[in-house]
Amino acid sequence: xxxxxxxxxxxxxxxxxxxxxxxxxxxxxxxxxxxxxxxxxxxxxxxxxxxxxxxxxxxxxxxxxxxxxxxxxxxxxxxxxxxxxxxxxxxxxxxxxxxxxxxxxxxxxxxxxxxxxxxxxxxxxxxxxxxxxxxxxxxxxxxxxxxxxxxxxxxxxxxxxxxxxxxxxxxxxxxxxxxxxxxxxxxxxxxxxxxxxxxxxxxxxxxxxxxxxxxxxxxxxxxxxxxxxxxxxxxxxxxxxxxxxxxxxxxxxxxxxxxxxxxxxxxxxxxxxxxxxxxxxxxxxxxxxxxxxxxx
Amino acid sequence: xxxxxxxxxxxxxxxxxxxxxxxxxxxxxxxxxxxxxxxxxxxxxxxxxxxxxxxxxxxxxxxxxxxxxxxxxxxxxxxxxxxxxxxxxxxxxxxxxxxxxxxxxxxxxxxxxxxxxxxxxxxxxxxxxxxxxxxxxxxxxxxxxxxxxxxxxxxxxxxxxxxxxxxxxxxxxxxxxxx
Numbered sequence: 001x002x003x004x005x006x007x008x009x010x011x012x013x014x015x016x017x018x019x020x021x022x023x024x025x026x027x028x029x030x031x032x033x034x035x036x037x038x039x040x041x042x043x044x045x046x047x048x049x050x051x052x053x054x055x056x057x058x059x060x061x062x063x064x065x066x067x068x069x070x071x072x073x074x075x076x077x078x079x080x081x082x083x084x085x086x087x088x089x090x091x092x093x094x095x096x097x098x099x100x101x102x103x104x105x106x107x108x109x110x111x112x113x114x115x116x117x118x119x120x121x122x123x124x125x126x127x128x129x130x131x132x133x134x135x136x137x138x139x140x141x142x143x144x145x146x147x148x149x150x151x152x153x154x155x156x157x158x159x160x161x162x163x164x165x166x167x168x169x170x171x172x173x174x175x176x177x178x179x180x181x182x183x184x185x186x187x188x189x190x191x192x193x194x195x196x197x198x199x200x201x202x203x204x205x206x207x208x209x210x211x212x213x214x215x216x217x218x219x220x221x222x223x224x225x226x227x228x229x230x231x232x233x234x235x236x237x238x239x240x241x242x243x244x245x246x247x248x249x250x251x252x253x254x255x256x257x258x259x260x261x262x263x264x265x266x267x268x269x270x271x272x273x274x275x276x277x278x279x280x281x282x283x284x285x286x287x288x289x290x291x292x293x294x295x296x
Numbered sequence: 297x298x299x300x301x302x303x304x305x306x307x308x309x310x311x312x313x314x315x316x317x318x319x320x321x322x323x324x325x326x327x328x329x330x331x332x333x334x335x336x337x338x339x340x341x342x343x344x345x346x347x348x349x350x351x352x353x354x355x356x357x358x359x360x361x362x363x364x365x366x367x368x369x370x371x372x373x374x375x376x377x378x379x380x381x382x383x384x385x386x387x388x389x390x391x392x393x394x395x396x397x398x399x400x401x402x403x404x405x406x407x408x409x410x411x412x413x414x415x416x417x418x419x420x421x422x423x424x425x426x427x428x429x430x431x432x433x434x435x436x437x438x439x440x441x442x443x444x445x446x447x448x449x450x451x452x453x454x455x456x457x458x459x460x461x462x463x464x465x466x467x468x469x470x471x472x473x474x475x
Contacts, residue, residue: 117322121314124321124355147355147386154321154357162323226397234362234397241358241393 007034011044042171042189052089054193067094081110109172155238164194215258306352326363351382
């Protein structure tokens, strides 16, 4: 049997839970239907890859994916680097555009696999080459902030290497958020289909929480208490560094893992700080949004 | 007699990890760099001041800062004196977070030679360090007179600096660590 999972028409962090709900249940071969999708954020695209990876790595038949019917949309997915990665995890149906990743100046980092420390080094090198002009010019961030941005990106990627137990993806893009914020933003999206925060932290943290231990408390422990699966007291500082950076530049940090999502929220965002009981989704998904420093 | 040893972290990165990288990112990289630094210091005497030069380093993430600065100070901080040289504001952000976590402090200088103490120390200790750095070696009585403090307050500040190995004590006088 094949079960259809609709990819939302506008696929981003706000519609991700709807997408995750479609994945619940098991056993069947999955068909991810994106033919009617009009727009997908980097968060949506790396999440879609994680969904394909999860289905494949869990012994299911490689899932199917219908490519967006709109040529411009499919072209955009191609320039974001999606199809280069997707061919490993999906059986693609529809016309896949022949486009090299990252031709657009707003694609600061096309979707890039993160499998080990060498990948993190390369991601950090590439982001510095491409992002300095946009971060300092269009987003009006100070030079210190552009280096801090690379630091935050590095720490977000290392979360995969250190904790996921599998590979993942990262993407960085700049947008003009006309309706949502009225400013340009730069977005880091990181996703993996690994074990998630609850499982990775269980050995060192679950006993402390007792019956309260779940995806939400695991995220709280990681984000607010610097909890780590390692007993080394120097561990668990990466998320704190990301949060500190985002706070300084009025940014947003959101972590989703399992059935929960937690966020550090700036004044311009009306998201919930902690949501539990969401549709289950494998691994961890990290979203970092840094806005331009003055309305444009 | 105090000796100095200068370590260029970019060169260590090239030797220990890869000449292709200019950034200190990831824990494995930090571990490799720290191991190389420790190896280089194996024959350094106890009173050696080790100047760790960040001048050619691009990005320093928190994981790497923890491995290189945090663990070096925790494991070897009482054996020698350390000073960070050529640190940028962005480097300081990562290093400060690590030092706060471990309740450590270190003397740091930017590329223009501006000195500061990174890490959580008392304001009085910070003021005392600045006074010693600017005016030269001192003792509790002189410092108390210079800053209009009580001798006990001056001694307490100097003791904190000495405990954190931010100053050296020579013939009952406190001497700032310099590059």
